[in-house]
Amino acid sequence: MRLSFLRSIGYPPKNGGKVLAAPLGGRGESRVFDMQGTCRVDVLLFDYGGVLAEEGFREGLKAIALKNGLDPDAFFQTASEWVHASGYVTGKASEQTYWRHLRRETGIQGSDADLRREILDRFVLRDWMVRLVRVLKEAGVRLAILSDQTDWLVQLDRRDRFFQYFEAVFNSFVEGRSKRDSALFDQVVGRLGTAPSEVLFMDDNPGNIERARSRGLETILYRDRRAFLADLVRFCPFLEASVS
Template sequence: MNSRRFSVFLVPAKDDRRWAEGVIAELAARYDAPLFEPHVTVYGGNYTEDAELEPVRRALAGAAAETGPITLRVTGLGVTEEYFKTLFVSFGEDPRLRRLHEAVKGAVARDSGYELVPHLSLLYADIPLAAKEMAAGTVSLDREEMRFDEVKIVAPDPVTGWRDAMRWQTLFRVRLGETAEDIRAVLFDYGGVLAEEGFREGLFEIARRQGLDPIAVHGVGMEVVYGSGYVLGKGSETAFWSLMRERAGLRGSDRELSALVLDRFVLRPEMLELVRALRAKGYITAIVSDQTDWLEWLDRRDGFFREFDRVFNSYRLGKGKRDPSLFDDVARELGIVPREAVFVDDMLANVVRAESRGMRGIVFDDEARFRQELKRFVEV
């Protein structure tokens, strides 16, 4: 599997960010250079699988909860022959920034050897060193310190790399100093979190009974439930199973096959008890699920919708968690801003998308570990 790059960015707070963005824009226009987000790189490394970033996310979330915004002392402007250090603001050593760097370094699977030399670039350009020095002379550095209040994990485009700044992707973000007092809502996935993952287990069982490869059948199922339009309310149960018969070689009626899936969505009683406890404490609770009209059938069978303030089902919304803007929609409907919500899902990719919109996220592994993780954000 190919290795991919990532960096941890420390992002300036509002006023300092506005100043840096203005300088970057002015220099970019003058030297036909790219625009990019102002930041201090805390760490740069590699990963091969998304799961390898989970310890980094946890380390950053823990560090962010323990420290407030970081203020760095400005030591001047600098230039080098390096593209990514064309022209930059340099900073003095700071113990909290150093601890943040060490927290990430301790969490990565393989240390890249990245050395922390705190600076904030203002220009990326392939120009002579003399021209860079002239550019530095045009910058009015009118501040003795800069304040930073957010940390994020960013990855470059896998093809065009870091130079294509417009295609940098935010994989995780958290504001420094946020505590449980900031959280107003806890959002839960259904299958795999509130209930056993019936879709996966049902397809596994169908495959075993019919002598097929369970992993392959499940893989086809994940493609077809979206490809048929069923999960977004643009297709039907009949269309879904018809495609499954065609592409995975399944046999049996729609009713028989659906029953094998639905029977395996079994609610987790302790999770519902936790939801009740959260509501009793005044937190908003909601389901955010990529599900079909099966979710409504399951509610008629088990009666769990009443335990939540809202239910957001992709089948009714026409939009699923593969579209990160869904999380903006959910926050708006709940009357909150994204940073006031914790989103819980058993799929890392969905958690990453929620975090990219500003929500806090928890990847659900098991109930005991989840409860410990939740304590970082809420009091229950």
């Protein structure tokens, strides 16, 4: 299977709800394929950082560590645990509390705004993923986001305007639970008004994938673009014409 999504699929769809697929490698005639019966599940549920976008939290924290002469992996582990332990990721503590604790525990320097910028600047939407989401939305597929994020997610949307593609955005900061709590998946499925088996959850964290699977959701562990598209085609066969 040759996966070249951006080169092979035409957007926006034309011809009354059909997608015009450009020829692979510039050879052959374009094909038109129907988008009816698009996916084998009701909802595609995307993680944000690490799936829709580059993982800015991890990379930003590692950059902060390097600027402060700290071991990046050790600092990332400390900062990741504290975003949960402090309650910041579930809306029970403020950003100020989060950074104040990290300064006290690790000695890092910088204002809240400067530290935040190191992280947010590294959350970069993947162009090919945005293109994919647009095609799925145009095909009538239900799309949602489930992210362990903070109030930063709204700031990221103000910058990049990606909420518009999704019917629902579930942010741990608002929901009061993170993906470390399996009950969050029940909560989200209930809000979507469907069955767990009708939701395909995509995340780059194996623990999150395992917890979602334990609650009956279909899952894809994001590893890289090629593997992700190959996995997604199993659930949304109409995409096969554009990636094979």
